[in-house]
Amino acid sequence: MKEDYKKTDDGYEYKYPRAAITTDCVIFGFDGRYLNILLVERGIEPFKGSWALPGGFLKMDERVEECAFRELKEETSLEPEQIEQFGVFSSLDRDPRGRVVTVAFYALVKRTHVIGGDDANDARWFPIEDLPPLAFDHKEIIDEAMLALKRDLHHQPIGFMLLDEQFSMPELQRLYEAILGRHFDRRNFQKKMMASGIVTPTVYSESTGHRPSKLFTFNPLEYKKMKEENTNGKEF
Amino acid sequence: MKEDYKKTDDGYEYKYPRAAITTDCVIFGFDGRYLNILLVERGIEPFKGSWALPGGFLKMDERVEECAFRELKEETSLEPEQIEQFGVFSSLDRDPRGRVVTVAFYALVKRTHVIGGDDANDARWFPIEDLPPLAFDHKEIIDEAMLALKRDLHHQPIGFMLLDEQFSMPELQRLYEAILGRHFDRRNFQKKMMASGIVTPTVYSESTGHRPSKLFTFNPLEYKKMKEENTNGKEF
DNA sequence: ACAAAAGTGTTGTAACTACACCCATGT
DNA sequence: ACATGGGTGTAGTTACAACACTTTTGT
Numbered sequence: 001m002k003e004d005y006k007k008t009d010d011g012y013e014y015k016y017p018r019a020a021i022t023t024d025c026v027i028f029g030f031d032g033r034y035l036n037i038l039l040v041e042r043g044i045e046p047f048k049g050s051w052a053l054p055g056g057f058l059k060m061d062e063r064v065e066e067c068a069f070r071e072l073k074e075e076t077s078l079e080p081e082q083i084e085q086f087g088v089f090s091s092l093d094r095d096p097r098g099r100v101v102t103v104a105f106y107a108l109v110k111r112t113h114v115i116g117g118d119d120a121n122d123a124r125w126f127p128i129e130d131l132p133p134l135a136f137d138h139k140e141i142i143d144e145a146m147l148a149l150k151r152d153l154h155h156q157p158i159g160f161m162l163l164d165e166q167f168s169m170p171e172l173q174r175l176y177e178a179i180l181g182r183h184f185d186r187r188n189f190q191k192k193m194m195a196s197g198i199v200t201p202t203v204y205s206e207s208t209g210h211r212p213s214k215l216f217t218f219n220p221l222e223y224k225k226m227k228e229e230n231t232n233g234k235e236f
Numbered sequence: 237m238k239e240d241y242k243k244t245d246d247g248y249e250y251k252y253p254r255a256a257i258t259t260d261c262v263i264f265g266f267d268g269r270y271l272n273i274l275l276v277e278r279g280i281e282p283f284k285g286s287w288a289l290p291g292g293f294l295k296m297d298e299r300v301e302e303c304a305f306r307e308l309k310e311e312t313s314l315e316p317e318q319i320e321q322f323g324v325f326s327s328l329d330r331d332p333r334g335r336v337v338t339v340a341f342y343a344l345v346k347r348t349h350v351i352g353g354d355d356a357n358d359a360r361w362f363p364i365e366d367l368p369p370l371a372f373d374h375k376e377i378i379d380e381a382m383l384a385l386k387r388d389l390h391h392q393p394i395g396f397m398l399l400d401e402q403f404s405m406p407e408l409q410r411l412y413e414a415i416l417g418r419h420f421d422r423r424n425f426q427k428k429m430m431a432s433g434i435v436t437p438t439v440y441s442e443s444t445g446h447r448p449s450k451l452f453t454f455n456p457l458e459y460k461k462m463k464e465e466n467t468n469g470k471e472f
Numbered sequence: 473a474c475a476a477a478a479g480t481g482t483t484g485t486a487a488c489t490a491c492a493c494c495c496a497t498g499t
Numbered sequence: 500a501c502a503t504g505g506g507t508g509t510a511g512t513t514a515c516a517a518c519a520c521t522t523t524t525g526t
Binding site: 057087 | 238241244247249250256293296299301323324326327328335337339
């Protein structure tokens with residue numbers, strides 16, 4: 001690849017002005033009842049001390065997906081299996097430091113993955129209905145992430161990433177209700193999940209709450225089969 | 237907004253290296269039988285003389301959507317009602333000129349909109365099954381656009397942008413079949429379209445082909461209603 | 473004992489699939 | 500006359516929505 005810049009004493013010189021590129025990551029978690037988002041406290045200006053999405057500047061030797069993954073690991077020590085790109089935000093005044101275009105991703109992680117505060121900044125979960133004031137246009141990015149998540153929930157096996165390997169049907173249902181913001185009938189919900197083939201029953205759990213719950217697991221084989229039939233499989 | 241660069245005699249200097257940002261646009265058209273894509277012949281290196289998606293570099297005073305729209309107008313004189321952002325492409329070696337990250341959009345236009353060759357470069361429609369060799373990673377971008385279009389077809393009223401205001405049911409069906417790559421039963425297709433409320437019948441047309449066809453129009457009112465009910469409306 | 477959570481089945485309705493014949497037009 | 504395209508209805512099946520009672524456990 002040709003070099004498209006001239007290295008000077010103070011930096012890098014380009015013929016035309018360029019926007020900077022960042023990535024930001026909306027990390028969803030589930031506490032059994034509410035959908036949560038992971039935010040980091042900014043340690044530097046601008047917006048020092050306020051909460052923001054984990055993210056940062058694109059390096060020259062990485063793709064945007066790699067950048068999102070790297071920044072996420074640096075700031076929260078999380079390494080999700082999968083991240084989904086869902087939008088680009090490029091308003092002229094979205095960053096007071098200058099012209100910054102951000103590529104936004106979302107990911108889903110199990111809340112059992114504890115956040116290691118390995119750098120100075122704090123990282124905390126917030127229920128999505130009760131977010132603190134956010135830096136930049138990050139509220140808008142979260143709103144878009146929420147729409148993308150609702151869109152994708154039925155067509156990609158992403159919900160299961162928020163739960164333990166084994167989960168009860170009420171847990172799964174509460175998750176769907178938290179994401180989609182509506183209520184389902186228990187019996188119909190279970191019937192549909194079973195009919196789609198995306199979950200398989202395992203065994204009864206020891207009781208932790210009230211009555212013992214039957215446990216299920218996500219069925220990746222069935223999902224793979226559904227993807228291979230170009231006849232778009234059932235939704236789940 | 238603060239200035240984040242230093243103006244030099246030869247250009248613009250930044251503290252850290254930056255990728256350039258471009259937009260590229262996949263324009264879909266429909267000739268009554270096949271799905272087509274609008275390509276422009278490149279007039280300059282790299283890839284001079286080969287076919288490429290219309291697009292170009294982001295300016296400092298515009299958002300990516302505006303950039304895509306402006307470049308499209310400059311290169312093809314098209315001004316679609318709507319463009320959809322569907323992906324970001326950032327492989328390190330995708331552009332021989334240097335590090336270039338592109339934001340990809342798709343749009344749908346009526347083929348009756350003739351292409352004005354207002355700049356030197358040629359612009360031509362190609363059937364999607366018979367594309368010429370393409371510049372950069374534009375083949376990959378088109379493949380992703382195709383997936384995004386298939387995803388969106390049933391949930392946004394985009395198909396109708398490819399047809400005249402009035403269209404026959406067989407026309408609409410051929411369009412759906414071209415996009416989704418499968419065949420539908422005529423009667424079931426019509427029933428579903430009518431039941432969704434997205435189309436309304438008008439009158440019989442004068443015959444242009446074989447038998448006169450009943451004509452329909454897209455029903456934006458019904459679509460608006462569906463969007464307002466948060467109960468995700470029927471698909472179409 | 474009482475409250476809260478979770479297991480389980482049936483029935484009516486709406487949507488989807490499969491399928492065949494006739495008519496109008498152009499050649 | 501023939502080939503092509505396009506109009507139209509019905510019946511079987513599958514998915515979806517609505518609905519109540521019983522069991523277990525914790526307090």
